[in-house]
Structures are given as C-alpha cells and as structure tokens.
Amino acid sequence: MRSGPILGAVALFGAVGVVMWGVSTRTRALGVVTQETREMAVPAVAVVTPTRGAPQEEIVLPGTIQAFTDAPIYARTNGYLKRWYVDIGTSVRAGQLLTEIDTPELDQQLQQARADLSTAQANARLALTTAERYRDLIKSDSVSRQDLDNANGNLEAREAAVESARANVKRLEQLQAFRRIEAPFAGVITARNTDIGALIDSGSNAKELFHVAAVHKLRVFVNVPQVYSRAARAGLSADLTLKEFPDRRFAGTLARTSSAIDVASRTLLTEIDVDNLRNELLPGSYAEVHIKLPRAATTLELPVDALIFKGDGLQVATVDAQNQIALVPVISGRDFGEIVEILSGLTGSERVVSNPPDSLSVGQTVRVVTAAPATAGQK
Secondary structure, three states: OOHHHHHHHHHHHHHHHHHHHHHHHHHHHHHHHHHHHHHHHOOEEEEEEOEEOOOEEEEEEEEEEEEEEEEEEOOOOOEEEEEEOOOOOOEEOOOOEEEEEEOHHHHHHHHHHHHHHHHHHHHHHHHHHHHHHHHHHHHOOOOOHHHHHHHHHHHHHHHHHHHHHHHHHHHHHHHHHOOEEEOOOOEEEEEEOOOOOOEEOOHHHOOOOEEEEEEEEEEEEEEEEHHHOOOOOOOOEEEEEEOOEEEEEEEEEEEEEEEEEEOOOOEEEEEEEEEOOOOOOOOOOEEEEEEEEEOOOOOEEEEHHHEEEEOOEEEEEEEOOOOEEEEEEOEEEEEOOOEEEEEEOOOOOOEEEEOOOOOOOOOOEOEEEEEEEOOOOOO
16 A cells, blocks of 8 residues: 555655756757857958068059150252152161252252352452552552442452352252251151152251161150059160060150150150161051059058948957957058058958948957968959
C-alpha cells in the first residue's frame, strides 16, 4: 500500500524537473536572442585603407605633330616663272636654288636707273669743274661771292643726285637678285603652287610658290589641363604613340611651356620636341602624347564612395582601435572616377569606412565585417 505515495512523489519530482528544464531552456534561448539582438543593433561597416600614389603619373593627351620650322616661300619681284628645280617631297639644303623668274620689265628699269646714274655722275663732274674754276677766280676777285656760293651749292645738289641714283640702282639690283628664289633652311618641299610661265606677283598680290618644312626635328603642341599645370615643367620625358606604329613609342622631351593658363580652355600650352632623324613621323599627323608627371609623395588615394559630403565640408569616417567612429575633415585633389586624391587630413594608417551610411555619428560603436585596401582603378 506504500507504493502509491512513492509513485506520486516520483511523479511530482518528475513534473518539477520537466518544468525546471523548460524554464532553463527558455532562459538560455532568451539570452541567446538578447545577445544576437545586441549584436544586430551594432551597425556593420566595411573599411578600406588609403593607398599612396605612385611617384610618377602618366597622362595621355591628344596632339598634332608639326614641323620644327615651317615657312611659305613667296616672290619679292614681278615677272614670269622661268623654271623650277624642286618638287614636292624633295629634300633641300639651305641656300639651294628652288626656282628662277624672268623679269623683263625690271631689267629695263635697272638699265634706265644705271643710265640715270651715269647722267647724274656727268652732271656732278661738270659742277665740280665749275666750282673749282670759281674758287680760283674768287682769289682775283674776278667773280662775286654769290657766284661762288651758287657753284658750290650746285655741286652739292649734283653729288646728292648721284647718291640718289646710285641707291636706286642698288634697290633694283637687289630686286633683280630675287629672280633666284633659294631655300631659307634645310628641309623638305611640302607644296609647289606654280609652274613654268605662271605670272608672278609680289606685295599684296603675292601667291605662295613653295612650302618648306624642316622635319629632322618635330614639335607637338599639347594643351595640359590646369590641374596638371604645376607639374608640367621643361625637361620632363614625353612619348608619342601613333596608330600607324602600334608597337612603338617615340621619345620626346617637354621643351617649354607658355607659363600662362588659357582663359578659354583653362589649359597650359606646352611644346614637346621629338627627333625625327629617319623621317618616320610626318608633320600634320595626329598623335597621343604620354607625359610622365611627378606627384607629391604625401598624396593618398581613396575610393570615391568613402567620401561624406556635408555642409561643413568634405569628411571621411574612420574606425579606431575600439571600433568607434570618428569623422575626419579632408581636402580632396584630382578625381579619377572611381578613385579620388586626398591632399590632407589622413596619414595613411587609418581604417576608413567604405560607403558610410548617413546614420553614422561620432563615437558610435561599429562592427567591422571586412577590411581591404583601396585599389587605384583606371585613370
């Protein structure tokens, strides 16, 4: 009869154990949920580390190749083209004869001028004889002082007429010398715009006869954007690439700059000099100019999505050793698209939040889920 109470006690203890086990399980589950809730309440952020820029940066700009010296050739005298000696593509040396002009009218003018000079010289000799005779006669008072003065004045006028006639002869001789047109410098004839028998005019009606270009050394004028203007200095290396030479680069040097920003384009005009001893490059060709510009050693780079734009300036969010947020003001430089240049505000050792949410605040604790360095991207 005692088995009944024993069974009841066992059942009671069993029920109490079940209840306690259930309460303990629920307590543990509640703790886990609470911990997970607390962890979920801490925002998760991804961070990047700023990277330092390379010591040199290459920019690629369009340019047009030009001859180092380029000149149109005009006539300085009138006439008819007698003959020409060079054609397009001909290499010429300085002083080489290009063409000759027949000048019949000028020849007659020069002949007349020489005759006028002879007449003036004869008149001057007669005036000299007369003046000398009057100087002798004045000693014996055979002529008046007025006659002597008239004779001396006439001599001076005749001598001046001689000098005028002689200068006119020299002028016409120089014009006649322009019958022979010579190359002003060594180069290549790039144009011939006349032929035998063509009427040649000078002055305002002059027509270009030839075009000469010096091509052993070429120059390329490039407009460098204002943001790179301080780094563009004479002596920097610059290479040329052309589509007709896909696997080659032609070495050049930044020779000079205009030292002024063009207000229309906000660019700096620079000149690149390139040797062309083998005449492979042609004036007028399009080329891409690769200029290697030095960069500041303290320059840092960040992804553009790490920047925070606020009313009080540009900032980035950093995470310290206690995983707390700090907002750091920075000054940006050039924008390369996915990457932006940071000029000041960071040392390079910070962990910067990538794509920070607007809800971040100073001192807020965060959870770092990943850490990766910034990449340079395409520039």
